[in-house]
Amino acid sequence: MTMNTRVLLASRPTGWVEEANFRIERTALVQPRGGELLVRNHFLSLDPYMRGRMSDSKSYAASVQIGDVMTGGTVGEVVESHHPRFTAGDRVVGNLGWQAYAISTGEGLQKVDAQIPLSAYLGCVGMPGATAWVGLLEHCQPRAGETVLVSAATGAVGSVVGQLAKLQGCRTVGIAGGAAKCEHAVRDLGFDACVDYKAGQLHEDLKRALPTGADCYFENVGGVVMDTVLRHLNPFSRIALCGLIADYNLTEAYGLRMIRSLLVNRVRLQGFIVTDRPDLYARALSRLGQLVQEGRLTYRETIAEGLEQAPKAFIGMLKGENLGKQLVKLI
Amino acid sequence: MTMNTRVLLASRPTGWVEEANFRIERTALVQPRGGELLVRNHFLSLDPYMRGRMSDSKSYAASVQIGDVMTGGTVGEVVESHHPRFTAGDRVVGNLGWQAYAISTGEGLQKVDAQIPLSAYLGCVGMPGATAWVGLLEHCQPRAGETVLVSAATGAVGSVVGQLAKLQGCRTVGIAGGAAKCEHAVRDLGFDACVDYKAGQLHEDLKRALPTGADCYFENVGGVVMDTVLRHLNPFSRIALCGLIADYNLTEAYGLRMIRSLLVNRVRLQGFIVTDRPDLYARALSRLGQLVQEGRLTYRETIAEGLEQAPKAFIGMLKGENLGKQLVKLI
Numbered sequence: 001m002t003m004n005t006r007v008l009l010a011s012r013p014t015g016w017v018e019e020a021n022f023r024i025e026r027t028a029l030v031q032p033r034g035g036e037l038l039v040r041n042h043f044l045s046l047d048p049y050m051r052g053r054m055s056d057s058k059s060y061a062a063s064v065q066i067g068d069v070m071t072g073g074t075v076g077e078v079v080e081s082h083h084p085r086f087t088a089g090d091r092v093v094g095n096l097g098w099q100a101y102a103i104s105t106g107e108g109l110q111k112v113d114a115q116i117p118l119s120a121y122l123g124c125v126g127m128p129g130a131t132a133w134v135g136l137l138e139h140c141q142p143r144a145g146e147t148v149l150v151s152a153a154t155g156a157v158g159s160v161v162g163q164l165a166k167l168q169g170c171r172t173v174g175i176a177g178g179a180a181k182c183e184h185a186v187r188d189l190g191f192d193a194c195v196d197y198k199a200g201q202l203h204e205d206l207k208r209a210l211p212t213g214a215d216c217y218f219e220n221v222g223g224v225v226m227d228t229v230l231r232h233l234n235p236f237s238r239i240a241l242c243g244l245i246a247d248y249n250l251t252e253a254y255g256l257r258m259i260r261s262l263l264v265n266r267v268r269l270q271g272f273i274v275t276d277r278p279d280l281y282a283r284a285l286s287r288l289g290q291l292v293q294e295g296r297l298t299y300r301e302t303i304a305e306g307l308e309q310a311p312k313a314f315i316g317m318l319k320g321e322n323l324g325k326q327l328v329k330l331i
Numbered sequence: 332m333t334m335n336t337r338v339l340l341a342s343r344p345t346g347w348v349e350e351a352n353f354r355i356e357r358t359a360l361v362q363p364r365g366g367e368l369l370v371r372n373h374f375l376s377l378d379p380y381m382r383g384r385m386s387d388s389k390s391y392a393a394s395v396q397i398g399d400v401m402t403g404g405t406v407g408e409v410v411e412s413h414h415p416r417f418t419a420g421d422r423v424v425g426n427l428g429w430q431a432y433a434i435s436t437g438e439g440l441q442k443v444d445a446q447i448p449l450s451a452y453l454g455c456v457g458m459p460g461a462t463a464w465v466g467l468l469e470h471c472q473p474r475a476g477e478t479v480l481v482s483a484a485t486g487a488v489g490s491v492v493g494q495l496a497k498l499q500g501c502r503t504v505g506i507a508g509g510a511a512k513c514e515h516a517v518r519d520l521g522f523d524a525c526v527d528y529k530a531g532q533l534h535e536d537l538k539r540a541l542p543t544g545a546d547c548y549f550e551n552v553g554g555v556v557m558d559t560v561l562r563h564l565n566p567f568s569r570i571a572l573c574g575l576i577a578d579y580n581l582t583e584a585y586g587l588r589m590i591r592s593l594l595v596n597r598v599r600l601q602g603f604i605v606t607d608r609p610d611l612y613a614r615a616l617s618r619l620g621q622l623v624q625e626g627r628l629t630y631r632e633t634i635a636e637g638l639e640q641a642p643k644a645f646i647g648m649l650k651g652e653n654l655g656k657q658l659v660k661l662i
Contacts, residue, residue, distance in 0.1 A: 052595075059595045060566070222590060235391070241594050255586015259553060263572050263602040264383075264390045271594040 002029040005307050007098035009064045013054055016249045017318060021054065022070070022311040032103050037081040039092060039102050039109075044307070044328040045073035045122035046314045047156070048220075051248040060273050070098040070310075073127055075118045076330075086111070093121040098310055100330055116292055123325035124160050124299045125289045131274040132160035133284035135218055135240035136168075138277065139270040144169030146215035149232070151175040151225055153185050153194060154300070156325040157242060160288070161218045162191050163297050170216075173209045175202075175225060177320045184323060188298060202228045213237075222246045223254040230258035239269040249318060300324025333360040336638050338429035340395045344385055347580045348649060352385065353401070353642040363434050368412040370423060370433050370440075375638070375659040376404035376453035377645045378487070379551075382579040391604050401429040401641075404458055406449045407661075417442070424452040429641055431661055447623055454656035455491045455630045456620045462605040463491035463549075464615035466571035467499075469608065470601040471547035475500030478541060480560060482506040483551035484516050484525060485631070487656040488573060491619070492549045493522050494628050501547075504540045506533075506556060508651045515654060519629060533559045544568075553577045554585040561589035570600040580649060631655025 003026050010023040032038045053064045053071050064071055074097070078090040083106045086092070094109035096102035112121050123129065135157075142148050148165035152158040153174025162172045162185065174185040174194040185194035193209040195202065206228060213234035219226055223246030233239075247253045262269060274281070291297035302322035304313035310328045317326040334357050341354040363369045384395045384402050395402055405428070409421040414437045417423070425440035427433035443452050454460065466488075473479050479496035483489040484505025493503045493516065505516040505525040516525035524540040526533065537559060544565035550557055554577030564570075578584045593600060605612070622628035633653035635644035641659045648657040 060597070226590075241590075244591055244594055247591060253588040253591060255588050256590055257584040257586050259557075259572075259587055260575055260578060260584060262600065263575055263604075266391070266602045266604055266607060267600075268602075269593065269598075269600040271597045271599075273597055276597060 002101075003027065004029045005100045006069050007307060007310050009054060009066055009068055009070055011066065012056060013051075013249070015251045017051065017054065017311075017315050019311045019315065024308055024311075029101055030103055032080055032082055034082050036103050036105055037083045037086050037109075038079045039074075039076045039094075039096060039104055040079050041074040041076035041096055041100060041102060041330050043075050043119045043122055044098055044310060044330060045126070046304075046310065046317050046326040046328060047073070047128070048243050048245045048248065048318065050314065051245075051318060071095065072098050073122050074102070075112070075121050076102075091118055093126060098307065100307060116289055119301060119303075119325075119327055120292060120299065122327060123156050123301065124297055125285055125292055127274060128156035128325065129160050129288045130281050130284040131242060132157045132164060132218075133288065134274050134277050134280055135242050135272055136161050136164050136216075138280065139240035139272055140216035140218060140238045142168050142170045142216045145171075147171045147173060147210060147212060147234075148216040148218065149173045149175070149210065149214040149229060150218045150220075151197075151229070152220035152243070152245065152320075153191060154181045154189065154323055155220060156299075158218070158220055159185075159189050159299060159324060160297070162189050163291075165216075166190050167291075167296065173214070175206075175221070175229075181323060184300070188300070197225050203231060206232050216240070218242060220245060222256075227254070227256050227258050230256075230261040233261055233265045233267055235265045237265060237267050239267060241269055241271040245318065302326050304328045306330070333432075334358065335360045336431045337400050338638060338641050340385060340397055340399055340401055342397065343387060344382075344580070346582045348382065348385065348642075348646050350642045350646065355639055355642075360432055361434055363411055363413055365413050367434050367436055368414045368417050368440075369410045370405075370407045370425075370427055370435055371410050372405040372407035372427055372431060372433065372661050374406050374450045374453055375429055375641060375661060376457070377635075377641065377648050377657040377659060378404070378459070379574050379576045379579065379649065381645065382576075382649060402426065403429050404453050405433070406443070406452050407433075422449055424457060429638065429659075431638055447620055450632060450634075450656075450658055451623060451630065453658060454487050454632065455628055456616055456623055458605060459487035459656065460491050460619045461612050461615040462573060463488045463495060464619065465605050465608050465611050466549055466573050466603055467492050467495050467547070469611065470571035470603055471549060471569045473499050473501045473547045476502075477546035478502045478504060478543060478565075479547040479549065480504045480506070480541065480545040480563070481549040481551075482528075482556050482560070483574070483576065483651075484522060485512045485520065485654055486551060487630075489549065489551055490516075490520050490630060490655060491628065493520050494622075496547070497521050498622075498627065504545070506537075506552070506560075512654060515631070519631070528556050534562060537563050547571070549573060551576060553587075558585070558587050558589050561587075561592040564592055564596050564598055566596045568596060568598050570598060572600055572602040576649065633657050635659045637661070
């Protein structure tokens with residue numbers, strides 16, 4: 001009998017996520033029925049938004065319930081299909097959760113072609129890539145010659161933002177944690193400059209990296225990083241508010257003091273969630289896939305081996321220990 | 332010899348403005364030369380933005396220099412003109428500063444008609460009215476049936492916002508300081524509800540006043556009021572960030588904790604200054620003037636008598652002691 005391994009939400013975290021908030025379970029594999037298909041997941045995506053799903057505070061999406069399989073994006077291969085749209089051997093991307101195998105009705109499942117490595121559909125040719133696309137092009141609307149600032153610049157989203165902004169003819173400045181990430185941002189991702197927020201002099205370093213200020217800010221982080229960036233915004237600048245990872249594990253949120261900058265600089269700030277824009281999603285992925293194939297969009301991955309490592313890797317990702325897209329390899 | 336009375340900036344405030352930050356000066360009246368005109372000011376406008384001009388921190392407009400006449404909007408009458416566009420007796424609105432008489436080159440000076448009381452050109456048919464117009468209609472973009480929330484709801488700007496939103500078919504909720512202002516908001520300005528932030532239970536009171544949340548928020552205040560309002564925003568709501576009066580006299584700004592609401596509710600926040608939109612200004616004033624004449628837009632004024640009272644009245648206005656538009660009557 002084939003067994004399935006699944007990671008369940010065992011308890012809700014207070015402050016920092018701990019491995020004890022998860023439970024790993026092995027159960028007998030359920031067989032697909034009429035209209036269903038069985039998928040073996042090859043990679044699981046780990047993303048900051050999952051921290052929100054572990055909490056029961058009101059958000060844009062429902063919480064994962066205690067005892068349920070953790071939600072998450074996956075790529076894998078169809079093992080058995082009783083569904084007219086899929087056949088065994090199809091490679092598929094979807095949201096099948098933190099588990100080795102999954103039964104699906106086909107809803108939200110997309111077939112992917114073989115031109116691009118499967119894992120990329122969880123990164124720059126997937127939800128994080130589309131997030132970068134929507135936030136940068138729809139909400140920041142950078143013009144050639146403007147300066148685009150990105151926090152978490154070497155992460156799955158930030159790394160795409162920087163490269164897309166460069167393709168738009170912008171000057172790009174990243175913010176990342178540590179010298180190694182900053183070096184990667186400039187050398188591999190093509191950022192014009194990158195500031196290490198852990199170096200302890202963020203305001204001074206931003207001043208140097210942004211001699212003419214920032215026209216666009218793509219925010220993944222929040223907290224003191226955001227507060228400091230607000231001091232470097234130009235008049236009529238735009239902020240795409242994509243994430244606030246610095247706050248997700250605090251029991252009391254950071255108090256942002258530089259709100260006045262939003263007023264005196266007439267800033268437009270737009271909070272956004274990529275799934276609100278299905279109208280842009282397919283086009284974004286198609287264009288991002290093309291850029292990868294043309295070698296104009298590069299990406300890094302940090303890969304944890306085996307589903308058992310997922311909780312630890314997830315916590316590490318929340319702490320910024322990964323470089324690029326954090327994945328879990330399941331086979 | 333006719334004397335002029337002027338109020339100069341004597342020193343920059345640290346924290347709260349004090350009367351000692353101003354100096355009242357009497358000087359001989361200068362005569363207008365070719366191309367110039369002499370205006371006797373009838374009313375001086377006192378507005379929160381003036382606090383910013385007293386400071387030397389970077390803003391959207393230049394600071395008033397120590398020893399200079401305080402900047403400010405005025406309405407008055409032309410006494411003597413050597414300017415082709417003006418004749419003695421013309422009633423004019425402009426920015427002639429905190430002084431009884433002013434020499435002008437005509438720049439930024441507009442003639443006004445006699446249909447509306449002169450003082451209204453400093454209030455709902457002037458800069459504050461245009462501010463309400465631009466912030467509400469351009470940035471909040473309320474749709475009929477939506478709920479519009481306004482802070483400083485009985486002030487020069489907020490009172491117009493509420494009435495315009497009502498004319499748009501919205502439900503309107505105000506926030507004001509004290510029971511008397513709240514009563515005025517509902518009884519005279521037509522707000523559907525008004526919450527007294529001084530009553531000590533703002534969150535609970537907002538919950539009651541906003542059973543279906545707020546779709547638009549017109550922000551004049553900032554600080555703990557804004558932080559509390561962020562908990563009551565609906566998905567896809569819009570904030571017009573017009574002022575942050577709660578912060579203007581603090582040496583350290585309030586730390587806003589509820590930024591996460593901007594993300595999960597996909598809020599659009601737009602900082603704005605009315606003078607950035609000259610394209611809308613004339614149309615707004617023309618329409619606001621029409622509404623006043625039709626009796627569909629009402630306003631209140633708090634009038635201090637004599638220029639010597641301006642510093643005290645200004646400080647009172649910053650503390651919210653006025654009802655409606657704060658003016659100084661000069662003759």
